[in-house]
Amino acid sequence: MRQSQAFIPTLREVPADAEVKSHQLLLRAGFIRQSTSGVYTFLPLGQRVLQKVEAIIREEMNRIGAMELLMPALQPAELWQQSGRWYSYGPELMRLKDRHERDFALGPTHEEMITAIVRDEVKTYKRLPLVLYQIQTKFRDEKRPRFGLLRGREFIMKDAYSFHTSKESLDETYNNMYEAYANIFRRCGLNFRAVIADSGAIGGKDTHEFMVLSDIGEDTIAYSDASDYAANIEMAPVVATYEKRNEPPAELKKVATPGQKTIAEVASYLQVASEHCIKSLLFHVDGRYVLVLVRGDHEANEVKVKNVLDATVVRLATPEETRQVMNAPVGSLGPIGVKEEVKVIADHAIAAIVNGVCGANEEGYHYTGVNPGRDFPVSQYADLRFVQEGDPAPDGKGTIRFARGIEVGHVFKLGTKYSEAMNAVYLDENGQAQTMIMGCYGIGVSRLVAAIAEQFADEHGLVWPVSVAPFHVHLLTANAKSDEQRALAEEWYDKLGQAGFDVLYDDRPERAGVKFADSDLIGIPLRVTVGKRAGEGVVEVKVRKTGESFDVPVADLIETVR
Ligand code: ATP
Ligand code: MG
Ligand code: MG
Ligand code: MG
Numbered sequence: 001m002r003q004s005q006a007f008i009p010t011l012r013e014v015p016a017d018a019e020v021k022s023h024q025l026l027l028r029a030g031f032i033r034q035s036t037s038g039v040y041t042f043l044p045l046g047q048r049v050l051q052k053v054e055a056i057i058r059e060e061m062n063r064i065g066a067m068e069l070l071m072p073a074l075q076p077a078e079l080w081q082q083s084g085r086w087y088s089y090g091p092e093l094m095r096l097k098d099r100h101e102r103d104f105a106l107g108p109t110h111e112e113m114i115t116a117i118v119r120d121e122v123k124t125y126k127r128l129p130l131v132l133y134q135i136q137t138k139f140r141d142e143k144r145p146r147f148g149l150l151r152g153r154e155f156i157m158k159d160a161y162s163f164h165t166s167k168e169s170l171d172e173t174y175n176n177m178y179e180a181y182a183n184i185f186r187r188c189g190l191n192f193r194a195v196i197a198d199s200g201a202i203g204g205k206d207t208h209e210f211m212v213l214s215d216i217g218e219d220t221i222a223y224s225d226a227s228d229y230a231a232n233i234e235m236a237p238v239v240a241t242y243e244k245r246n247e248p249p250a251e252l253k254k255v256a257t258p259g260q261k262t263i264a265e266v267a268s269y270l271q272v273a274s275e276h277c278i279k280s281l282l283f284h285v286d287g288r289y290v291l292v293l294v295r296g297d298h299e300a301n302e303v304k305v306k307n308v309l310d311a312t313v314v315r316l317a318t319p320e321e322t323r324q325v326m327n328a329p330v331g332s333l334g335p336i337g338v339k340e341e342v343k344v345i346a347d348h349a350i351a352a353i354v355n356g357v358c359g360a361n362e363e364g365y366h367y368t369g370v371n372p373g374r375d376f377p378v379s380q381y382a383d384l385r386f387v388q389e390g391d392p393a394p395d396g397k398g399t400i401r402f403a404r405g406i407e408v409g410h411v412f413k414l415g416t417k418y419s420e421a422m423n424a425v426y427l428d429e430n431g432q433a434q435t436m437i438m439g440c441y442g443i444g445v446s447r448l449v450a451a452i453a454e455q456f457a458d459e460h461g462l463v464w465p466v467s468v469a470p471f472h473v474h475l476l477t478a479n480a481k482s483d484e485q486r487a488l489a490e491e492w493y494d495k496l497g498q499a500g501f502d503v504l505y506d507d508r509p510e511r512a513g514v515k516f517a518d519s520d521l522i523g524i525p526l527r528v529t530v531g532k533r534a535g536e537g538v539v540e541v542k543v544r545k546t547g548e549s550f551d552v553p554v555a556d557l558i559e560t561v562r
Contacts, residue, residue, distance in 0.1 A: 022453035023148030038145025038153030077103035106139035133160035189465030211405025226398025462523030476506035478531035
């Protein structure tokens with residue numbers, strides 16, 4: 001590509017609203033431009049990196065027998081109603097209506113869509129297991145889109161889904177995916193770590209996240225300094241067990257998932273809690289614990305909670321208020337919303353339930369497995385939020401350290417969550433209908449581009465690893481006015497291209513200083529400068545990463561850049 005014909009709008013100034021290195025550099029070096037909050041154009045250089053990353057992902061997916069398809073971003077609400085997520089997903093789900101007033105969502109993920117497709121087409125065990133993936137645009141109306149491509153509202157994801165007849169088969173695919181993910185991130189040159197994403201402390205290995213280690217990461221990882229143990233401290237709540245039943249009520253399980261919650265959902269927790277004799281709920285709001293007392297005699301409970309963590313006790317609900325809450329229409333918080341602390345929940349709608357600190361007034365109606373210190377020793381790290389640096393690691397090897405990470409991938413054993421809700425069944429060897437067992441596996445492809453930029457940059461600009469660089473060689477002339485230099489550069493532009501190298505040739509009539517600065521900013525791994533020694537057929541090759549440079553006779557050029 002000739003730079004005179006290319007579209008690489010570089011900026012001298014650091015854009016004011018770009019806080020982190022990758023965002024600043026991707027803007028300055030002309031890889032991306034913002035359209036609106038959390039929505040970006042990939043300019044030609046950005047698009048080339050994206051395509052390189054996608055090619056690596058496709059290779060590794062295809063290698064483990066996953067097949068690519070492409071599903072629509074526009075999804076009918078009915079699918080989301082079947083899974084129940086139309087009601088539980090919250091404001092991150094982008095919803096719209098068509099001209100006939102029919103409801104749609106712009107897919108934030110595709111479990112519903114793929115489950116419907118496989119349900120309608122696969123009827124027998126003979127067609128399973130099946131592993132499908134796509135690389136596609138996703139939409140999530142993030143509360144705080146930020147850091148450029150790292151947290152967008154429109155972004156590119158590789159999402160894969162697998163369907164099985166047995167847990168063993170799911171385990172096998174899960175392990176293959178795990179390995180494929182490790183290969184992908186390794187091939188991108190990244191310093192990353194796979195961490196237990198959920199239920200880790202209880203020993204579960206049903207979900208892992210792949211974290212690129214970086215100080216600007218939004219996730220905190222607790223890891224052992226002496227073993228492979230590593231986990232995201234953003235863990236799911238301990239699932240309550242109801243003494244009088246074998247299983248906690250389904251409604252409670254449904255609400256007791258971490259993540260953003262709407263006011264309507266918070267109101268429905270209170271309702272569910274109240275209906276199940278739960279006296280209090282603990283929320284995690286903007287980094288603080290907020291205890292909402294729902295009903296009954298709370299004082300003992302309050303003391304217990306205070307002993308375990310630094311919770312802000314909001315207030316006691318009076319019997320009259322409790323009744324009102326229970327009768328309040330979904331979508332209102334009722335009288336509980338009067339206090340400042342709960343207003344935080346209401347205003348920002350981000351309350352995430354972390355632990356139902358549950359009790360009951362009647363003998364035998366308690367929930368167990370929910371109260372650290374009461375139901376399990378805090379030292380078991382049933383919840384890593386209680387862990388401190390220097391504590392012994394849960395696997396007994398070494399001590400806990402903390403690091404920050406950017407979540408670039410997530411693998412998850414779903415089980416029958418979606419297949420059950422959406423009736424994805426097959427006939428087994430005996431002609432019996434069975435529910436499919438599923439897994440899902442995501443990579444934030446556009447986030448990955450930014451994560452690479454975050455790890456590979458210096459004070460002069462980006463420093464792309466060869467595997468994902470937009471071009472392999474940046475060719476330029478030191479003196480654009482020199483016919484001799486231009487002739488040699490033109491000749492080697494052709495020859496390098498013929499030898500299979502991706503070459504960006506800076507043929508612009510700019511000063512050498514401008515070209516060098518742009519070249520450092522863009523970060524192509526090798527720079528070939530045709531300069532003063534052009535007459536002798538000697539050029540300078542400079543390695544972007546190390547800064548080392550050496551003179552090379554053009555006859556050796558192809559061998560040198562290879
Ligand atoms: P996060 O915790 O960062 O919000 P997530 O856990 O909600 O991510 P998943 O549902 O696991 O995301 O989606 C799979 C992958 O998609 C994530 O591992 C991440 O790499 C990427 N991803 C998720 N949200 C965004 C976003 N807003 N912008 C860019 N990439 C994203
Ligand atoms: Mg998210
Ligand atoms: Mg996450
Ligand atoms: Mg995730």
